[in-house]
Amino acid sequence: MEHAIRSTRTGTRRRLGALLATALAATGLTAFGGSPAHAADVNLVKNPGFESGLSNWTCSSDSGTTVTSPAHSGTSALKATPAGSDDAQCAQTVTVRPNSSYTLSAWVQGSYVYLGASGTGTTDVSTWTPSASGWQQLSTTFSTGANTTSVTVYTHGWYGQPAYVADDVALTGPGDPGGPGDPVPAAPGGLTAKAASSSSVALSWNPVSGATGYNVYQDGTRTQSVSGTTATVTGLAPSTSYRFEVTATNATGESAKSTAVTVTTGAGSGDGPSVPKHAVTGYWQNFDNGAKVQRISDVQSQYDIIAVAFADATATPGAVSFTLDPALNYSEAAFKADIAAKQAAGKSVVISIGGEKGSVSVNDAASAANFADSVYALMQKYGFNGVDIDLENGLNPTYMTQALRALSAKAGSKLVITMAPQTIDMQSPSAGYFRTALNIKDILTVVNTQFYNSGSMNGCDGKVYSQGTVDFLTALACVQLEGGLDPSQVGLGLPASTRAAGSGYVAPSVVDDALDCLAKGTGCGSFKPSRTYPGIRGAMTWSTNWDAAAGDAWSSGVGPHVHAMP
CATH class of the missing domain: 2.60.120.260 (Galactose-binding domain-like)
Structure with a gap:
């Protein structure tokens, strides 16, 4: 990626x-x-x-x-x-x-x-x-x-x-009564709250003449400044009442506060998105590489998990940060609001760590703690439901396990953890990625192996299979299914179009056949697993942007099939 x-x-x-x-x-x-x-x-x-x-x-x-x-x-x-x-x-x-x-x-x-x-x-x-x-x-x-x-x-x-x-x-203090400039703006009106979840709430208000920005106050403390008339407040506690007010600002000063609104967040145990039994994952690109540029709100409705690609390494070992690409012309306030809206529609949005050129290194206890702290901070800031591990330059299973367990302790039982290892990383339970997945099996959501850009590989029957076939997908997924992962933790990762990856693209119908072969023993090629795995989670694609560039062919072909699985 x-x-x-x-x-x-x-x-x-x-x-x-x-x-x-x-x-x-x-x-x-x-x-x-x-x-x-x-x-x-x-x-x-x-x-x-x-x-x-x-x-x-x-x-x-x-x-x-x-x-x-x-x-x-x-x-x-x-x-x-x-x-x-x-x-x-x-x-x-x-x-x-x-x-x-x-x-x-x-x-x-x-x-x-x-x-x-x-x-x-x-x-x-x-x-x-x-x-x-x-x-x-x-x-x-x-x-x-x-x-x-x-x-x-x-x-x-x-x-x-x-x-x-x-x-x-x-x-x-007192300003200059004779100085140039506009008067202090009036207090905003029409403050309303909507799309409240267990950890976030979306606010909107009427524009104020002469205002160049707005401040949002939570229980009397200013929490953020925005340029538009909407804001999404994240990092809230479940089943908790909060009071919100807004002020208008310009170069002269800040207005009085708006009329307050009080919002009670939803219950943490049952509120907010949860990953369905059979799910479709798609990566959303925070950059423009020739695919269709999207906002989170543009992501196709067939995707149950949206992985925001990517967080960046910082100067602190193990720590990550995230910045919206300025080329997207996408404000942070709109980004947060779009995440909240997807979650209100039952979707999960996670922050992806790594990618093809990602250089995040978690190789000791300190960097593991830094990783957990920084990812949790991003979850609090943007409202992410969890994290995706897409470290294509290897990982240390001991300390990545430590980092993800520390994150789980902070985020709680609804944390979504996904992985997107390369094919070679899941050939053996002794490999670092596979070991990490097994180490956190009790808190792991799904491993969507990238069954592309890999050439030929061994299947679970010991035979060699060429990528781009139903046999390749089923025989290699079988390695994970028989290697210790629960079927619900196994997904098939494929490119959305021939332009999305160097090799390994298959038509959506081939993805559907592979899922049917694994789930119920139909649609198989020359390889047929010795048993079926009805609980297999589903499929993943790189990326929602390349899918959109190809007329949504991948999500339209794979999404309904996954969601129709019993």
Whole structure:
């Protein structure tokens, strides 16, 4: 399967020594921490959540960029990387009133992260944290002088230290009554909730004149910023009541909150999608490689499991992240809403790890923990039902087992785990992929082996079969069925068209014959299994996009057949 590799920029580390101690003493820094400003106060910072890139911000030595993960809210955050002679300061000049009090705050991650304001006309202020492994809010206050009409707010790291991340910078207090710009927008109206599941809810509201964005509040805390009038909130607990409000924003400030709506999520034990007895899996491409570009909402209704391809490796061993390809012109809010809508229709959506060029490595206890933590974070963020393992460059069965069991402990019994090994990876129960599948048999959903791009292989009868035939599919699936997997955990993976893979395409009717041969002993070629497997799960294809490019021939031919199996 294809995959576009994205690079991750990291900083370098060196000792601070006596220079750091001297510099800290000279700055007169305040203690880090503090209480956040009231949500109803006007935020004078423009582009505070970096949703518009670095617009309105200036970073020293081109040290800053924006990233989609981690983000405290919305879809973006600032990432700035210090150097040996640069502290990666990112700053913005903000209009203020003389003789007025202000609160400055921001959410940060990293080592030696600073937040401050200069040009106050009184005492310039700064606050910092020596280490924030997760999101931590910095906050400080100051008063302006008698002639002060603007201040500069900034964040920075420390020389030679790793990159830091900042988000949701806020300078709250009275704005400039005579300054240019639009008035603060009115509060949004028409807030409604729909498509609530056990872990997510879709919100929508009416547009507000003059607004350039909207903030979503969950039980009084801002959880995300969006540009449109819809948002999907994920990571909710089952059978729990939540209160939601929305505000409108522009460059001048933030509106009052909308009228609140209260939503109770569904029960976790019986709510939300579950994989049917016989299921069709399809991979959705988060990139454009010549197949038909789709949104999740465009995925054909025959697919029961939609695998989003692919998550990316990060600089942290074992950890993964996910970013929508900008070429798709697909907003994160719409992506989340489409996932929720598919789940409301009974489908499961999982995040796929790997692909042809995927380089995720889980080979020790630390990377196993990083894998579980990062995949669970993506499930919480986007509402994914689980994970697909498509590591085509091998895996370590000991630590991948450890990682998937740790993920299961976090996600619970409704976690969907699928795999898409290459044919060679499932030739023997002693192979790493096969061993992993057997190790997690009690929590595994299905293994959809890629019966293509493989040439000839041995079947369970010891004979060699050529790909592209019903015998190849049935004799090789028999290896897994007789090797310890439950029939419900075995699926046949095939390309959706001749363009979708280098070799191994078969007509949908051949897939149907192979399923019938395995399930009830009819439609077989020269190979006929010694027994039948009525519970065989179904079939998978790469990809829903290539299927769409071929007029939905694969899903129209295989889907109804799978769903009609007893």
